[in-house]
Amino acid sequence: MSPLDKTNDYSEIVANDKAHVWHHLSQHKKYETVDPKIIIEGKGMRVWDQNGKEHLDAVSGGVWTVNVGYGRTEIADAVRDQLVKLNYFANSMGSIPGANFSKALIDKMPGMSRVYMSNSGSEANEKAYKIVRQISAQKHGGKKNKILYRDRDYHGTTITALSSCGQDERKALYGPFTPGFVNVPHCLEYRSQWGDVDDYGLRAANAIEEVILAEGPDTVGGLILEPVTAGGGVITPPEGYWDRVQEICKQYDILLIIDEVVCGLGRTGKWFGYQHYGIKPDMVTMAKGVASGYAAISCTVTTEEVFNAFKDDEADPMSYFRDISTFGGCNAGPAAALANLEIIEKENLLDNCTKMGDYLIFKLEGLMDKHSCIGQVRGKGLFIGAELVEDRETKEPVHESKAQAVVGHCMANGVIIGVTNRSLAGFNNTLCLSPALIVTKDDCDQIVNAIDNALSEVFG
Ligand SMILES: Cc1ncc(COP(=O)(O)O)c(C=O)c1O
Numbered sequence: 001m002s003p004l005d006k007t008n009d010y011s012e013i014v015a016n017d018k019a020h021v022w023h024h025l026s027q028h029k030k031y032e033t034v035d036p037k038i039i040i041e042g043k044g045m046r047v048w049d050q051n052g053k054e055h056l057d058a059v060s061g062g063v064w065t066v067n068v069g070y071g072r073t074e075i076a077d078a079v080r081d082q083l084v085k086l087n088y089f090a091n092s093m094g095s096i097p098g099a100n101f102s103k104a105l106i107d108k109m110p111g112m113s114r115v116y117m118s119n120s121g122s123e124a125n126e127k128a129y130k131i132v133r134q135i136s137a138q139k140h141g142g143k144k145n146k147i148l149y150r151d152r153d154y155h156g157t158t159i160t161a162l163s164s165c166g167q168d169e170r171k172a173l174y175g176p177f178t179p180g181f182v183n184v185p186h187c188l189e190y191r192s193q194w195g196d197v198d199d200y201g202l203r204a205a206n207a208i209e210e211v212i213l214a215e216g217p218d219t220v221g222g223l224i225l226e227p228v229t230a231g232g233g234v235i236t237p238p239e240g241y242w243d244r245v246q247e248i249c250k251q252y253d254i255l256l257i258i259d260e261v262v263c264g265l266g267r268t269g270k271w272f273g274y275q276h277y278g279i280k281p282d283m284v285t286m287a288k289g290v291a292s293g294y295a296a297i298s299c300t301v302t303t304e305e306v307f308n309a310f311k312d313d314e315a316d317p318m319s320y321f322r323d324i325s326t327f328g329g330c331n332a333g334p335a336a337a338l339a340n341l342e343i344i345e346k347e348n349l350l351d352n353c354t355k356m357g358d359y360l361i362f363k364l365e366g367l368m369d370k371h372s373c374i375g376q377v378r379g380k381g382l383f384i385g386a387e388l389v390e391d392r393e394t395k396e397p398v399h400e401s402k403a404q405a406v407v408g409h410c411m412a413n414g415v416i417i418g419v420t421n422r423s424l425a426g427f428n429n430t431l432c433l434s435p436a437l438i439v440t441k442d443d444c445d446q447i448v449n450a451i452d453n454a455l456s457e458v459f460g
Contacts, residue, residue, distance in 0.1 A: 078339035155261075265290055
């Protein structure tokens with residue numbers, strides 16, 4: 001049932017949008033002839049557009065953010081109460097929601113101890129890079145300043161975050177980039193770079209060591225990885241990969257940064273993606289699911305050991321972390337984040353995430369009998385991808401126009417799904433699902449039915 005007031009006329013909103021709004025990730029030419037979709041309202045798993053049309057949102061706000069679903073009055077109330085008490089003070093001072101949220105977060109992250117708040121995933125990663133660089137300057141005479149990133153991973157939109165981007169189409173036309181970022185191979189066995197190998201996880205991790213040795217271990221200070229690669233094609237790590245990665249970081253004294261901007265807070269069925277794999281990170285970054293989009297907040301979380309490197313030399317005026325994020329002092333962020341975390345806990349959403357994720361994967365794999373265009377289904381919890389191919393034997397990827405046609409067909413039928421989008425030349429062929437952690441079995445069935453119908457329509 002649409003909650004929209006049918007008497008509302010949104011034509012002026014549409015006109016103002018068309019005249020003045022520059023939409024993200026959008027080629028605007030089409031809006032000369034069609035109206036952009038304007039999302040007016042959301043409740044639970046569903047959103048309604050300006051025409052009153054209902055959509056089941058299988059991508060949590062388009063980019064995997066609204067983990068607890070729409071219309072959460074508990075979060076809105078927590079933010080309102082905090083804003084009337086104190087909206088802002090720079091985070092060089094403390095705040096009640098900052099202290100309470102940091103404690104609650106660290107309780108979920110054994111081994112970690114400090115929370116540095118900012119606004120976006122890109123910014124959280126940039127803080128981690130600055131920490132690596134400052135440690136390099138202070139502890140290694142500036143030598144260990146290189147940061148490794150992996151092919152197909154994404155870490156943000158700013159020029160330095162893009163300098164660590166493993167997606168060629170995301171970076172194209174935005175160079176020159178920040179020096180000191182070095183690419184290592186991806187770990188997607190389905191697209192193995194080494195042919196048929198017995199232990200692909202070990203092989204892919206050893207490829208990181210090869211890069212370290214080629215660059216010189218005394219020049220490499222950090223390695224940033226997504227626990228499950230998201231926008232680069234939903235890549236779950238192969239068996240044995242993380243154990244070896246951890247070993248390599250230890251051996252060469254390299255700080256391990258885990259980018260949990262997508263996986264963070266529940267998306268994979270644990271609080272954090274890295275917690276599936278026994279990883280002991282030096283830093284963890286997070287953003288999207290931290291407050292489910294009810295406020296802008298990101299965090300760079302470190303161990304006490306990393307933190308101590310910025311505390312121990314009080315006599316040196318340059319040795320502390322000389323970084324500020326103005327809006328990292330907005331109290332709406334931690335107030336929303338604390339309420340968001342409490343909802344995940346109270347409603348047992350990690351459990352639902354695991355169960356519904358398994359169910360969705362099972363149902364999507366079930367479609368493989370009928371649709372030979374599905375090459376592989378992969379995922380963890382409620383982050384799931386289905387890679388579309390022309391031919392299962394050759395694994396030739398479908399042209400992106402076909403993958404986008406599937407998304408368009410689902411949208412026309414009231415289900416919003418995603419696809420790797422202007423990320424990897426020739427490989428924008430993986431459908432992405434990341435519904436809110438409150439998703440039900442009926443919702444999953446509706447999502448899979450829409451995909452089933454769309455595949456029949458596009459591929460026959
Ligand atoms: C893994 C990952 N890291 C970082 C970011 C950047 O986050 P933001 O867009 O909040 O800057 C994203 C955004 O999609 C992401 O997927």
